[in-house]
Amino acid sequence: MSQTTNTTETLGFQTEVKQLLHLMIHSLYSNKEIFLRELVSNASDACDKLRFEAIDRPELLEGGGELAIHVGYDKAARTITISDNGIGMTRDEAIANLGTIARSGTREFFQQLTGDKQKDAQLIGQFGVGFYSSFIVADKVEVLSRRAGAPADQAIRWESRGDGEFTISPAEKTGRGTDIVLTLREGEDDFLSSWKLRDILRRYSDHISIPIRMKKEEWDAEKSETVVKDEEETVNQASALWTRSKSDITDEQYREFYKHIAHDFEDPLAWTHNRVEGRSEYTQLLYVPKRAPFDLWDRNRKHGVKLYVKRVFIMDDAEQLLPAYLRFVRGVIDSADLPLNVSREILQESRDVKAIREGSAKRVLGMLEDMAENRKDDYAAFWTEFGQVLKEGVGEDAANLERILKLLRFASTQEGTPAQTVALADYAARMKEGQDKIYYVTAETFAAASNSPHLEIFRKKGIEVLLLSDRVDEWMLSFIRDFDGKELVSIAKGGLDLGALADETEKKQQEEVSEEYKPVVDRLKEALGDAVKDVRVTFRLVDSPACVVVDSEDMSQHLQRLLKAAGQAAPESKPILEINPGHALIERVKQAGEGEFKEWASLLLDQALLAEGASLEDPAAFVRRMNSLLLGRA
Numbered sequence: 286m287s288q289t290t291n292t293t294e295t296l297g298f299q300t301e302v303k304q305l306l307h308l309m310i311h312s313l314y315s316n317k318e319i320f321l322r323e324l325v326s327n328a329s330d331a332c333d334k335l336r337f338e339a340i341d342r343p344e345l346l347e348g349g350g351e352l353a354i355h356v357g358y359d360k361a362a363r364t365i366t367i368s369d370n371g372i373g374m375t376r377d378e379a380i381a382n383l384g385t386i387a388r389s390g391t392r393e394f395f396q397q398l399t400g401d402k403q404k405d406a407q408l409i410g411q412f413g414v415g416f417y418s419s420f421i422v423a424d425k426v427e428v429l430s431r432r433a434g435a436p437a438d439q440a441i442r443w444e445s446r447g448d449g450e451f452t453i454s455p456a457e458k459t460g461r462g463t464d465i466v467l468t469l470r471e472g473e474d475d476f477l478s479s480w481k482l483r484d485i486l487r488r489y490s491d492h493i494s495i496p497i498r499m500k501k502e503e504w505d506a507e508k509s510e511t512v513v514k515d516e517e518e519t520v521n522q523a524s525a526l527w528t529r530s531k532s533d534i535t536d537e538q539y540r541e542f543y544k545h546i547a548h549d550f551e552d553p554l555a556w557t558h559n560r561v562e563g564r565s566e567y568t569q570l571l572y573v574p575k576r577a578p579f580d581l582w583d584r585n586r587k588h589g590v591k592l593y594v595k596r597v598f599i600m601d602d603a604e605q606l607l608p609a610y611l612r613f614v615r616g617v618i619d620s621a622d623l624p625l626n627v628s629r630e631i632l633q634e635s636r637d638v639k640a641i642r643e644g645s646a647k648r649v650l651g652m653l654e655d656m657a658e659n660r661k662d663d664y665a666a667f668w669t670e671f672g673q674v675l676k677e678g679v680g681e682d683a684a685n686l687e688r689i690l691k692l693l694r695f696a697s698t699q700e701g702t703p704a705q706t707v708a709l710a711d712y713a714a715r716m717k718e719g720q721d722k723i724y725y726v727t728a729e730t731f732a733a734a735s736n737s738p739h740l741e742i743f744r745k746k747g748i749e750v751l752l753l754s755d756r757v758d759e760w761m762l763s764f765i766r767d768f769d770g771k772e773l774v775s776i777a778k779g780g781l782d783l784g785a786l787a788d789e790t791e792k793k794q795q796e797e798v799s800e801e802y803k804p805v806v807d808r809l810k811e812a813l814g815d816a817v818k819d820v821r822v823t824f825r826l827v828d829s830p831a832c833v834v835v836d837s838e839d840m841s842q843h844l845q846r847l848l849k850a851a852g853q854a855a856p857e858s859k860p861i862l863e864i865n866p867g868h869a870l871i872e873r874v875k876q877a878g879e880g881e882f883k884e885w886a887s888l889l890l891d892q893a894l895l896a897e898g899a900s901l902e903d904p905a906a907f908v909r910r911m912n913s914l915l916l917g918r919a
C-alpha cells in the first residue's frame with residue numbers, strides 16, 4: 286500500500302465545484318428535498334453499474350446478489366444515511382467524482398450564469414445537481430465507499446463541509462458499496478422523520494426499480510413513543526413497469542398501472558408501450574382513457590404525461606411531451622437523455638423533448654389508427670369522448686395532417702343521425718359518378734345542418750353531404766383543402782358548381798329559366814339594396830323558395846356568427862340571396878305589384894336567413910310583414 290492511501294489527505298475542490306456548491310445552496314434552497322432523490326438516484330445508478338459489470342465478472346457480487354438501497358436516520362446524531370451495495374468507489378474515483386466536475390459543457394454552463402437566482406436555479410437544474418445537492422441540507426457529508434471486488438480494509442472515507450475542501454482517508458467497510466451520511470444543517474430537523482423521508486421517496490423515487498428499504502417503526506404504547514424496529518420494509522414499488530419488456534407484462538398489470546397513474550377507476554381504452562432507441566432514447570407507455578375528464582375544455586387544466594428521467598420521477602403533467610390536441614393521453618415517458626433536474630422551462634426548449642413529442646404523437650396516432658381499423662366500437666367510443674379535441678390537430682399538427690384526416694369522423698346525410706361515424710374515406714368510396722368534390726354544410730346544431738335548404742338538390746340527386754356542427758369545425762375546415770385529392774366544398778357558398786352532375790339538357794333548361802327570371806332578379810336587387818351582395822337564380826333548391834349563400838372567398842355566415850359570439854372582429858360580408866325558380870312563392874312574388882313587392886323581397890331574405898340559423902336584426906318587422914302578407918294586406 287502506498288504512503289498516501291494510509292493517511293488522511295486534504296484536497297481542494299476544483300474551482301467550479303466551489304462555485305456550484307455556493308450557487309446551489311442559495312438557488313435551490315426552495316427545492317431542498319431533491320437531495321434525497323439525487324442520492325437515491327446515484328445509489329440506483331451504482332447498482333445498475335454493478336449489475337452491468339457483474340455480467341462479465343460475477344465474483345463482484347461476492348455472493349450478495351440482491352441489490353438494495355437503505356435509507357435511515359438518527360435523531361440524536363441528526364444524520365440521514367443513504368446506503369447502497371452497488372459498485373462503490375476507489376480512492377481515485379472518489380477524488381475525481383466528488384471533487385471535480387468533469388462534464389462536457391461545464392465551461393458554457395458557468396459562462397451562462399447571471400447571478401439571478403431564478404435563472405441560475407434553472408441552469409443548475411439543466412446542468413444536473415447530483416451529489417453536491419447534499420450540501421443544501423447538510424453542513425457535513427461523509428462518504429464511506431468500497432469498490433466492488435476490493436477487500437474490506439481497502440475502503441475510503443471522504444468527508445467535506447462543503448467549504449472548499451475535502452479530506453480522504455483509508456477506511457474499513459464490511460460490505461461493498463457506498464454509505465452517504467449527511468449531518469443536517471441547523472433548522473433542517475424536519476427531515477429526521479420516517480414519515481417525511483418515506484413521503485419524499487414515494488413521491489420521487491417510487492419507480493426506482495431497486496428496492497429502497499427503511500426500518501419499520503411501531504407505536505409503543507408503554508413507552509408512549511414510536512420505536513424503530515430492526516426489521517426493514519421496502520418503501521417503493523421497486524419495479525418500474527414500463528422498463529419491463531412487453532412480454533413480461535399482462536394486460537391486467539397494464540390496466541392497474543393506468544389506474545394508479547391516471548387516478549382513474551375505469552380501465553383505459555387502449556395503450557402503447559415502446560422503447561425508442563437512436564438519437565434520442567426514451568420509453569413511452571401511453572394510454573387513452575375511456576372517458577373525458579369533466580374539465581377537458583378548461584384551458585387552465587393541467588394535462589400531460591408523467592416525466593421520468595432514468596426511472597426517477599421528475600414531474601407530473603409534462604404537457605410539452607405531447608402536442609396539445611393529444612392532451613387526453615395519460616401515461617409515462619422515461620427519458621435517458623434529459624438531466625434529472627430538468628424544469629418545465631427547459632422542457633420547452635429542449636431538442637430531446639421535441640424529438641419525444643414528435644415520436645409520441647406518431648405513436649398515439651398509430652394507436653388510434655389501430656383502434657379505428659380493428660376495434661370499431663372502441664374507436665366510436667373514443668370519438669364521442671375526444672373527437673372534438675383530436676380535430677384541433679388538423680390545425681396544430683401539419684406534419685401529421687394526412688393521418689389525422691383519416692381519423693376524423695362526421696355525421697352525414699347518408700346516416701341522417703347526429704352520431705359522427707363517417708370517415709372521409711367512407712365518403713370518398715361512395716361518391717357518385719362524376720362527383721369530384723366532398724360536400725359539407727356547417728351550422729350551429731345538427732338539426733340546423735340537416736335541415737339546411739342548401740341540402741335540397743343534394744338530397745334530390747342522392748349526393749352525400751357531411752353535416753358539421755361542432756364549434757371547432759369551421760376553424761378546422763380552414764386548414765383542410767382536400768382529402769385524397771378531392772376538394773372539400775361548402776354547399777352554402779356561392780358559385781356552387783354542380784355542373785359535373787347535371788346533364789346537357791338540364792343545363793340548357795337552366796340557362797333558359799335564368800333568362801326568364803332576370804327581371805324579377807333585378808327587381809329584387811333594387812328592392813333589397815344594401816342588404817345583399819347579389820341576387821341570383823339557383824337550381825340547388827327544391828322545397829325552399831330562397832336561400833342565402835356567401836361568396837366563395839368570403840367567410841361563412843356561421844363562422845361570422847361564431848366569431849361575433851366570441852367577441853372577435855369578423856369581416857362583414859353580405860349574403861347573396863338565391864331564389865328557387867321552381868317554387869310557387871317565387872311565382873307569386875313575380876306577380877306582385879310595386880308596393881307589395883318590397884315586402885315580399887324583405888320576407889324572402891329574412892326567412893332565408895332564419896333557415897340558415899341567423900338571427901334577424903329586426904324580428905318584429907319580419908313578423909309584422911309576414912302576418913300582413915298572410916292576410917293579403919300588403
Ligand SMILES: Nc1ncnc2c1ncn2[C@@H]1O[C@H](COP(=O)(O)OP(=O)(O)OP(=O)(O)O)[C@@H](O)[C@H]1O
Nearest residue numbers: 327328331372373374382413414415416417463625
Ligand atoms: N452511491 C454512489 N456509488 C458509486 N458512485 C457514486 C455514488 N454517488 C456518486 N457516485 C459517483 O460520483 C459521480 C458524480 O455524482 P453526481 O451525482 O455529482 O453526478 P452524476 O450522477 O454523474 O450526474 P447527475 O448530476 O446527473 O446526477 C457519479 O457519476 C458516480 O460516478
